[in-house]
Amino acid sequence: MIEFANRQGSDCYKWDSAEAQGTLPLWVADMDFKAAPPILRALQKRLDHGVFGYNIVPDRYYEAVSNWFSRRHGWQGIGRRNSIPTIGVVPALSAVLKARTMALREKGDGRPLKVMTFTPAYNCFFSSIRNMEAELTACPLTEKDRHYEIDFEACERQIEGVDVLLLCNPHNPTGRVWTRDELLLLAGMCDSYGTYVISDEIHCELTLPGHPYTPYATVADDSDWYCVLTSASKAFNIAGLQCANIFTADRREYERIDRAINIHEVCDLNPFDVEATIAAYNECGEWIDELNGVIAQNRRLLERMTAEQMPQLRLTDQEGTYLAWTDIRRTGIDADTFCRRLAAEEKVLLNASGMYSCEGFVRINLATSAEILTEALTRLARFVQSLNI
Ligand SMILES: Cc1ncc(COP(=O)(O)O)c(C=O)c1O
Incomplete structure (x- = not known):
């Protein structure tokens, strides 16, 4: 209840x-709602143990994330080898922008990373882009009859030379849940322009009837040129516990993001967020x-x-x-x-x-x-x- x-x-x-x-x-x-009873029980059990020293992220965590996304959303293949846990989606986003900037520097390119996002956009997208000294390209969504849409023509006009498309799927603040067709179009465009996609999917469990969530990973086809940021925090009301997951299929990118996460010192989850996430995905x-x-x-x-x-x-x-x-x-x-x-x-x-x-x-x-x-x-x-x- x-x-x-x-x-x-x-x-x-x-x-x-x-x-x-x-x-x-x-x-x-x-939200002004209590966390689900299985989450409270899992936290209580961990609390009763009474020791809160440094912990590892156990296999149970990756299994819970993987099973949830495969069972609920038809997204297979999440596991330890392609997941990097961290303390929040915004820290995750900043780390991925840092990793992309590191990749530019490896090529001897000293220019700012170019990041495109659809506006209106979640405010921390702007601060993260700014803090990472990246350059913003704003692509306004269009609104017709109270319905927001991606202006694909404008997107294509602007995307040339853009390094990263920062997507919010589903979208805060407009409340759009992008359809599979829309995401396929976007993925195709990003593929042809070589644009890396960061898909922030923190709101993915929160959908109204008739509007199913499509994980970006399920439309990216055989391209590995993206990452997906997820977290149980928003939907299960456990944001204060601070836990998120970066999914990245590309091996070199995995290593760069892992390095960026460590440079930012945001690599260690605490025992409570691990247990809460496992309970959320397994039982809620x-x-x-x-x-x-x-x-x-x-x-x-x-x-x-x-x-x-x-x-x-x-x-x-x-x-x-x-x-x-x-x-x-x-x-x-x-x-x-x-x-x-x-x-x-x-x-x-x-x-x-x-x-x-x-x-x-x-x-x-x-x-x-x-x-x-x-x-x-x-x-x-x-x-x-x-x-x-
Ligand atoms: C799209 C989006 N991403 C990220 C966050 C915040 O994530 P975190 O608290 O895990 O950093 C929010 C919070 O409202 C959000 O709406």
Whole structure:
């Protein structure tokens, strides 16, 4: 059963940060639900052991990851030889960008690595690219009838000379779950231009009915020129434990990424994240199905309340994630001002779209109880009505 937890007073970023005090926070992307009982039991068992010295990553870990992706998503072949565990998807991403830069330097090429991503994009993509001293090429997604799409023509115009395509599959913040056909087109294009693909698949378990997730690895065909970043953290609400996995089929790339992970000193998992991940992947399939049902219900609640009380807002199609990407342009105020005023006047926190490199949208986190969501949306509606548009 999906169990709501009051997180206030637990040093929780989402609820206890200075700006979140006294608000209903629908911002930071984690959930107000307890981890699944098998995860709690596994953690308790590890805790009861009472010793927390340095640990290894056991075969059970790779087996759990491998079995889950093969059973649930038809992706075969994950194992110790092609997986590099690390402490988070963003550290993983930075390490892979570092590895790609190292490869340039090996060839005597001193220029910055060129990285393309689709915008709007998850904000840490920008910081990671910047921190790795890489150069960003932004390829805007197109929006038609509330539906986001990849502009393949624009992508092809821009991709020449790009070293890395950084993909988010499914996509935060728009909530698109890329179809197999879309990914096949992308993979074909990257193959013909020799572009390395990094696919961040942290949201892969969070899909709404009719929108199955396609692992990039299953469309890449026989190219090894990609890596996939996964983690149980987002879907099982264990992000604070810090665990992620880099899948890379290319042997030389494996060695470079492994070196980069070690240079960044982010190579050691702790015993709790290992146990939580194993329990999640071995025992929590039904829990995820139920969670996706709760998110679908919350999405319907948002749709109903938007239609009835704040038709000035336009919801874009949500196919996955628990994040609702919402067009506020008809209110006539910019997203930063909208969010600042909403926080001040109604004590509700949303994310303004500027951080994702886009104007006129807000991101609403639906992963909370129906009661909290109803109250937060009631306040949001009151705020929108007060704008008199
Ligand atoms: C697309 C994406 N990647 C990565 C992360 C964060 O990953 P981690 O906490 O494992 O670094 C998030 C968190 O919201 C995300 O949305």
